[in-house]
Amino acid sequence: VSRSFERTLASIRPADPAAANEAGRILDAKTKPPGSLGRLEDLARRLSAIRGAVPAAPLRPAVVVAAADHGVWIEGVSPYPQAVTSQMLTNFVTGGAAVAVLARQAGARLIVVDAGVRSGPSAADGIRSEVVDGVRGTGNIVAGSAMPRDVAVRLIERGTALVHELADDGVDVVAIGDMGIANTTAASACCAALLPAPVDSVCGPGTGLDDAGVARKACVVRAALAVNGLAGSDVVDPLRVLAAVGGLEIALLVGVILGAAARRMPVVLDGFVTGAAALVAARLAPSAVDAMIAATRSPEPGHALVLERLGLQPLLDLGLRLGEGSAAALALPIVRASVALLLEMATFDHAEVSRA
Amino acid sequence: VSRSFERTLASIRPADPAAANEAGRILDAKTKPPGSLGRLEDLARRLSAIRGAVPAAPLRPAVVVAAADHGVWIEGVSPYPQAVTSQMLTNFVTGGAAVAVLARQAGARLIVVDAGVRSGPSAADGIRSEVVDGVRGTGNIVAGSAMPRDVAVRLIERGTALVHELADDGVDVVAIGDMGIANTTAASACCAALLPAPVDSVCGPGTGLDDAGVARKACVVRAALAVNGLAGSDVVDPLRVLAAVGGLEIALLVGVILGAAARRMPVVLDGFVTGAAALVAARLAPSAVDAMIAATRSPEPGHALVLERLGLQPLLDLGLRLGEGSAAALALPIVRASVALLLEMATFDHAEVSRA
Numbered sequence: 001v002s003r004s005f006e007r008t009l010a011s012i013r014p015a016d017p018a019a020a021n022e023a024g025r026i027l028d029a030k031t032k033p034p035g036s037l038g039r040l041e042d043l044a045r046r047l048s049a050i051r052g053a054v055p056a057a058p059l060r061p062a063v064v065v066a067a068a069d070h071g072v073w074i075e076g077v078s079p080y081p082q083a084v085t086s087q088m089l090t091n092f093v094t095g096g097a098a099v100a101v102l103a104r105q106a107g108a109r110l111i112v113v114d115a116g117v118r119s120g121p122s123a124a125d126g127i128r129s130e131v132v133d134g135v136r137g138t139g140n141i142v143a144g145s146a147m148p149r150d151v152a153v154r155l156i157e158r159g160t161a162l163v164h165e166l167a168d169d170g171v172d173v174v175a176i177g178d179m180g181i182a183n184t185t186a187a188s189a190c191c192a193a194l195l196p197a198p199v200d201s202v203c204g205p206g207t208g209l210d211d212a213g214v215a216r217k218a219c220v221v222r223a224a225l226a227v228n229g230l231a232g233s234d235v236v237d238p239l240r241v242l243a244a245v246g247g248l249e250i251a252l253l254v255g256v257i258l259g260a261a262a263r264r265m266p267v268v269l270d271g272f273v274t275g276a277a278a279l280v281a282a283r284l285a286p287s288a289v290d291a292m293i294a295a296t297r298s299p300e301p302g303h304a305l306v307l308e309r310l311g312l313q314p315l316l317d318l319g320l321r322l323g324e325g326s327a328a329a330l331a332l333p334i335v336r337a338s339v340a341l342l343l344e345m346a347t348f349d350h351a352e353v354s355r356a
Numbered sequence: 357v358s359r360s361f362e363r364t365l366a367s368i369r370p371a372d373p374a375a376a377n378e379a380g381r382i383l384d385a386k387t388k389p390p391g392s393l394g395r396l397e398d399l400a401r402r403l404s405a406i407r408g409a410v411p412a413a414p415l416r417p418a419v420v421v422a423a424a425d426h427g428v429w430i431e432g433v434s435p436y437p438q439a440v441t442s443q444m445l446t447n448f449v450t451g452g453a454a455v456a457v458l459a460r461q462a463g464a465r466l467i468v469v470d471a472g473v474r475s476g477p478s479a480a481d482g483i484r485s486e487v488v489d490g491v492r493g494t495g496n497i498v499a500g501s502a503m504p505r506d507v508a509v510r511l512i513e514r515g516t517a518l519v520h521e522l523a524d525d526g527v528d529v530v531a532i533g534d535m536g537i538a539n540t541t542a543a544s545a546c547c548a549a550l551l552p553a554p555v556d557s558v559c560g561p562g563t564g565l566d567d568a569g570v571a572r573k574a575c576v577v578r579a580a581l582a583v584n585g586l587a588g589s590d591v592v593d594p595l596r597v598l599a600a601v602g603g604l605e606i607a608l609l610v611g612v613i614l615g616a617a618a619r620r621m622p623v624v625l626d627g628f629v630t631g632a633a634a635l636v637a638a639r640l641a642p643s644a645v646d647a648m649i650a651a652t653r654s655p656e657p658g659h660a661l662v663l664e665r666l667g668l669q670p671l672l673d674l675g676l677r678l679g680e681g682s683a684a685a686l687a688l689p690i691v692r693a694s695v696a697l698l699l700e701m702a703t704f705d706h707a708e709v710s711r712a
Binding site: 030031032033034036037038039040079080081083084087088090091094095096097098101102104105106207208299315316317318319320321322326330333334336337340341344345346350351352353354355356 | 386387388389390392393394395396435436437439440443444446447450451452453454457458460461462563564655671672673674675676677678682686689690692693696697700701702706707708709710711712
């Protein structure tokens, strides 16, 4: 494992309870009954704790969507053709995809990352290439490993480097999303191995399988875990799981999460696939969980297990199951609102409002 | 009952299922698996049905907060001094209150209405006076009725006229909120009578009562219903309930809801007090429910019963219990997002993305 990766892990510190308390003190002086803004107040406290200080200005958001292809697609685990990954990458940068619309609505920059799409889209389109060693698409996980371990590590480092770049550029909250036809199969395998949890409890319809399709997907996941020596074992090495049954975009997102935690920047998670990345990141650096904000609870059954394990309560529960970062982008106005209340609400004293 | 009020009720039509279907057809052509945006898709369909047509442009929002005082305050049902109602009205227009911050965040106009605040704030401050017959504050409902029936009707008409004015001005979605120290007691009485429901099931801590305070509040509500001849009776006349145990701001908000429904404009409800207004409006004109969007589920126990009765599922469940329209304003970006997806997402054909 590389030195920069180890350095990142070592630099991740827990959230700062003093900053949370300071935010709570500020909120309690505002013109409202104590606690009456519910989880918006929790969120303001958490954001302060992550940053190590109460925000002094509105948070500038970015949305990072990482895309890659999956060799396991050939097993019939998605109703969509594999070319859709690449087509959607173009749709992200031309602004017609859901996440592009929602990022615009939230006033967030959208960074579209090619972490290994098979029919490689051109970087000239505004897509950021982070392809490592020409690896475009994972291996079929029912026949072997998804990627070499060093490719996984290097993708993580790429994700971390991207966050440092964004942070240096003034971004201070990052929402993440994924694109990859068949990637809920990879996410299911990662979650089954890392939680650990029975395969049937983490496999769902993804973007549109019927019951027979879900059953077939569970068989594929079971086979992938067996082939990669992960069935029934008590796996302690998250990198091994990621490299064996994960995805290139999942690896990159692990790096984004770790980078955000290292920079004390809140990272807003999307649905099940980003949840798998969060699980890997949490196993690599337990304090990284402190930086995570859960945007949504996906109807995908494994996602509830992931959120429970990470101890995260989602901001939204609107049944979104698209991925792409769509739910994370939709949650950004709530994140921004919690900071605006902290910054802009009047105090009882200043507004001359009587207290209880 | 006046002729304009009757005309409003008669003009309220059910939502248009053809417009909902048209929105669904548009959404199904967008680059996403069908239904994968979950309740954002339901919302886009509902907004189309309310308007009778798929929106052709982003919805322009306004937030209307109505404030009034409550004679029942003297019974010790709130920890706050009554002067806070008037003080908060000033805090709304000077921009330091939570709803003012959240309306700004949502890009919404904030209209602050004095529906009968005791120490009448000056209209010169940007507060819109809709005080009827000089009635500033309700009567104490444990000693008699809250207001004469004709005052209730005229406040409803004022609320309806306000919506017509906003609609003529280009507003096409209205979020509503309330301010009035002790008004969850009035709302509890209205809900107990109209649902009907046991008093204990609708009384909660409001903005900060302890258990003993909640028990006292329930006694007050029971007394108010008995004194006004509403205990145990199967009340069919919602206006009678409103005038007997309601609030001046609740009456005005009933008018806003009815006006919105009459103008085919979605109305975003806030917490428990706006829920009581919605219940009255629904009893006056059952089709008015079609125009209602529930922003939140208040921790106040009566609110869940109101939402269930109205058949509404809230967009947010973040434990907000402030009132003021804060939750309704917080939900506006979600409403706007659902329309943006309808307007701005690319179709499979246009983006040249393959289908399943």
